[in-house]
Amino acid sequence: MYDVIIIGAGVVGCSTAYWLSQYKMSIALLETHNDVANAATKANSGCMHAGYDPEPGSLMAKYNVEGSIMAKELCQKLDVPYDNCGSLVLAYNQDDIQTLQDLYQRGQQNGVKDLYVLDEKQTRELEPLLNKKVVGSLYAKTGAIIDPWQFAIALAEVAVENGVDLKLSNEVQSITKEDGIFIVSTNKDQYQCKYIxxxxGVYSDVVHEMIGKKEFTIIPVRGQYYLLDKNEGEKVKHILFQCPSKLGKGVAVCPTVHGNMIVGPDAEMVEFEDLATTAKALNYIKERSILTMDCINFRENIRNFAGIRARSDRGDFIIEESKSVENFYNLAGMASPALTAACAIGYHVIDWLNTKEKFTRKENYQETRKKVRFKDLSFEQKNELVAKNPAYGKIVCRCEHVTEGEILDCFNSPIPPKSMDAIKRRTNAGMGRCQSGFCGERVAMILKEKLNIEFNEVLLDKEGSNILMNKAKEGEY
Ligand SMILES: Cc1cc2nc3c(=O)[nH]c(=O)nc-3n(C[C@H](O)[C@H](O)[C@H](O)COP(=O)(O)OP(=O)(O)OC[C@H]3O[C@@H](n4cnc5c(N)ncnc54)[C@H](O)[C@@H]3O)c2cc1C
Incomplete structure (x- = not known):
């Protein structure tokens, strides 16, 4: 029996596992998919919001501001790409300038540091390629960008090192309670625990209602994106938001930690898993982005994708013990800014548990993680590494400069990859301009060899996403 079962290995579940793994308790982390960070956590803007946007007094405001401060240090400890690039909310007229003042005041109330309202000249000094219509901005120095899936993977890897049992491909299907003990049944097994x-994510209301009464509803809201190649990435230095107005929240234009430019998202209510991208939404995003910069070359687009926000009907995060089931805690309604807030949300879960029984810290636990990123090393460091292990001398992904050594490292990590996209999330192989056109075959080959499987069993990503179906004729695939 476990003390705690965490359901869902997105950034919120992984952060919770990370912090709880520092305490003397047994923990299982159950996840439907074959990898962590494989839902909203892998498909978002990757922005660490400063915290001027949420309503003062809301849970979003509290955890956003705390999370944005914590994430900076945590990313350093976990060797997760993080860039404190700052953000600008762009104004186009006097009404917008008033909105910036309101956002500034809200930021002050929420405790956001280093916020400034800038005039046109100051704004253009920071971001020279802005649309000529921009007349000012709200500058948040604490705004940052991160690699969101690396963040969750790193949190989960350290949690596993500290003893958390990660059960991938385990979809929770029912929950009952007998004599104060939860019985959690998945498609694979049955587990018992004292606390849940x-x-x-988007299924948190469904999971709660497996045992509890209806207390909230999750509304899935899809957001779509363009991901543009690195020469476009050079055009943008800060996270650029458009001032919210009666036309809506606009779209963001942001740099990514990998050097690309990301443009989006829109907001559209959809069915749970509808991750389709549509011409209508992408055209809208393209047209709206012109207000930010009219020099974006969308011919440099290398990928479109969509993510689903788990918006709650309360308009705020739901961070509370269930009212109908004792010892069942909901971390739900995790729409934006939950990527920013996740580390603070997970950090405080122990406070709840310690009101029920006293869990003490372990004498020894791991807090950090280190990764080899070959392309970031100096010439001397590269030579030294290749001399020790020639696999680092073989470039597999030419666009992102990823070596065979780095891909092989993943298989010795606490959460080895089971698919090509899992390798991509861990190493960046396949993330570049050719989108794995050149390296895909080599990555598939490594996966086949390391997992000791047939070629037609190699997955692109989730279960059922086999890259090959059948042999076309006798012989090799
Ligand atoms: C378009 C978009 C843009 C965003 N931009 C930002 C941003 O810039 N900054 C920011 O701070 N936030 C942003 N967010 C929000 C952020 O991405 C999410 O809030 C965050 O990733 C949510 O993490 P999570 O762990 O709650 O959910 P998820 O990442 O969705 O993880 C939930 C997990 O639970 C698993 N699960 C579900 N049901 C079960 C079950 N029955 N059994 C087992 N496992 C189950 C799922 O498979 C999934 O892996 C954005 C979101 C979207 C969609």
Missing amino acids: INAA
Whole structure:
């Protein structure tokens, strides 16, 4: 029996596992998919919001501001790409300038540091390629960008090192309670525990209602994106938001930690898993982005994708013990800014548990993680590494400069990859301009060899995403 079962290995579940793994308790992290960070956590803007946007007094405001401060240090400890690039909310007229003042005041109330309202000249000094219509901005120095899936993977890897049992491909299907003990049944097995942390993202209401009464509803809201190649990435230095107005929240134009430019998202209510991209939404995003910069070359687009926000009907995060089931805690309604807030949300879960029984810290636990990123090393460091292990001398992904050594490292990590996209999330192989056109075959080959499987069993990503179906004729695939 476990002390705690966490349901859902997105960034919120992984952060909870990371912090709880520092305490003397047994923990299982159950996840439907074959990898962590494989839902909203892998498909978002990757922005660490400063915290001027949420309503003062809301849970979003509290955890956003705390999370944005914590994430900076945590990313350093976990060797996760993080860039404190700052953000600008762009104004186009006097009404917008008033909105910036309101956002500034809100930021002050929320405790956001280093916020400034800038005039046109100051704004253009920071971001020279802005649309000529921009007349000012709200500058948040604490705004940052991160690699969101690396963040969750790193949190989960350290949690596993500290003893958390990660059960991938385990979809929770029912929950009952007998004599104060939860019985959690998945498609694979049955587990028992004293406490449940529900971090099931867009399904968190469904999971809660497996045992509890209806207390909230999750509304899935899809957002779509363009991901542009690195020469476009050079055009933007800060996270650029458009001032919210009666036309809506606009779209963001941001740099990514990998050097690309990302443009989006829109907001559209959809069915749970509808991750389709549509011409209508992408055209809208392209047209709206012109207000930010009219020099974006969309011919440099290398990928479109969509993510689903788990918006709650309360308009705020739901971070509370269930009212109908004792010892069942909901971390739900995790729409934006939950990527920013996740580390603070997970950090405080122990406070709840310690009101029920006293969990003490372990004498020894791991807090950090280190990764080899070959392309970031100096010439001397590269030579030294290749001399030790020639696999680092073989470039597999030419666009992102990823070596065979780095890909092989993943298989010795606490959460080895089971698919090509899992390798991509861990190493960046396949993330570049050719989108794995050149390296895909080599990555598939490594996966086949390391997992000791047939070629037609190699997955692109989730279960069922086999890259090959059948042999076309006798012989090799
Ligand atoms: C378009 C978009 C843009 C965003 N931009 C930002 C941003 O810039 N900054 C920011 O701070 N936030 C942003 N967000 C929000 C942020 O991405 C999410 O809030 C965050 O990733 C949510 O993490 P999570 O762990 O709650 O959910 P998820 O990452 O969705 O993880 C939930 C997990 O639970 C699992 N699960 C569900 N049901 C079960 C079950 N029955 N059994 C087992 N496992 C289950 C799922 O498979 C999934 O892996 C954005 C979101 C979207 C969609």
